[in-house]
Amino acid sequence: MACEHCCGSDDDAVKHKHREMQEKKSLMTRLNKIEGQVRGIRAMVDDDRYCVDILTQVSAVQAALNSFNKELLARHIKTCVSEDIKEGNEEAVDELCELLKKLMK
Amino acid sequence: MACEHCCGSDDDAVKHKHREMQEKKSLMTRLNKIEGQVRGIRAMVDDDRYCVDILTQVSAVQAALNSFNKELLARHIKTCVSEDIKEGNEEAVDELCELLKKLMK
Amino acid sequence: MACEHCCGSDDDAVKHKHREMQEKKSLMTRLNKIEGQVRGIRAMVDDDRYCVDILTQVSAVQAALNSFNKELLARHIKTCVSEDIKEGNEEAVDELCELLKKLMK
């Protein structure tokens, strides 16, 4: 199963997917920010900062990760899943349903 | 309001709280791991990895952050909130209820 | 847009979808149980039951609703969304992404 959007090759267990530069840049920007936020929380713990202030920052990181997930998931559905369905391959649909079970805790 | 567990001083807007070495080490270890996981996800995006594999890793980071929150929140309730209540200061109780509204989305 | 799985007609704002008897029965059984659980919680409040016991029951209802959502969402993706994509209609894909934003709080 190799489509223009999702170039996972059978012999290589690691699946890859080509993304447009703009999409990739947006995802990387989000992750850079999240990494900085986590480092900031570490500095707060190191500095013996008050619990509620730390917990509030963690909740902001959780929101940022949730937004990252929504952006990536929407792209995945609009490219990989749609392409697979058009090619009559239901695998990506089952895979999506399994993934959603994990994300919708 | 300055207690052995929660030493926020009125003139300094930033509140601090002394934590035992062991507690601090546990929180820092968790955050180091989370930071490493976020960096790993960035490398996956950079390497054009398949969406579902990336989303699965993000869900692991969210679970790790949730565990961090639970540990810190339990410590906060058992020290800061309990101390404040014993001293007749209801502020920490209102603060806890406001915090839980944010964490219980 | 009227497909065998998803028979929403344009002139009637309310969209309908034919479901197999077995699927419908499974969804109804889940909802009957949930309704009974909510009634049970109401009886607990009426009986002045302890907060933690009530909150534990509510958390069970939330888990049951989450399972209901996952079952219905999987069916929706495997029928409505897949059918629409095969017919070249991207509307259901956009609709799914919007829905997931709501469900993935």
Place this chain on the structure above:
Amino acid sequence: MACEHCCGSDDDAVKHKHREMQEKKSLMTRLNKIEGQVRGIRAMVDDDRYCVDILTQVSAVQAALNSFNKELLARHIKTCVSEDIKEGNEEAVDELCELLKKLMK
């Protein structure tokens, strides 16, 4: 352990807690509404309504249950937990931390 707010007696496994009329009425009103919403969703399934419309209603019920939880939890912390801490009984604190682990999935 029997306090004015939380009158669970040792010989009776079921713990009770006296609530003011106003608090009880507010909780019951919320639950009546939630029960009606669940019944409404059952009618939608029975009427073969479109999946996305049903899922949107379920998400509204989940939000209503979450608000119910926050109201009851805040009352619990401000009465039972605070009373117990003032009486030097740490049991309610441990119980609260265990409960939060469940609610903060």
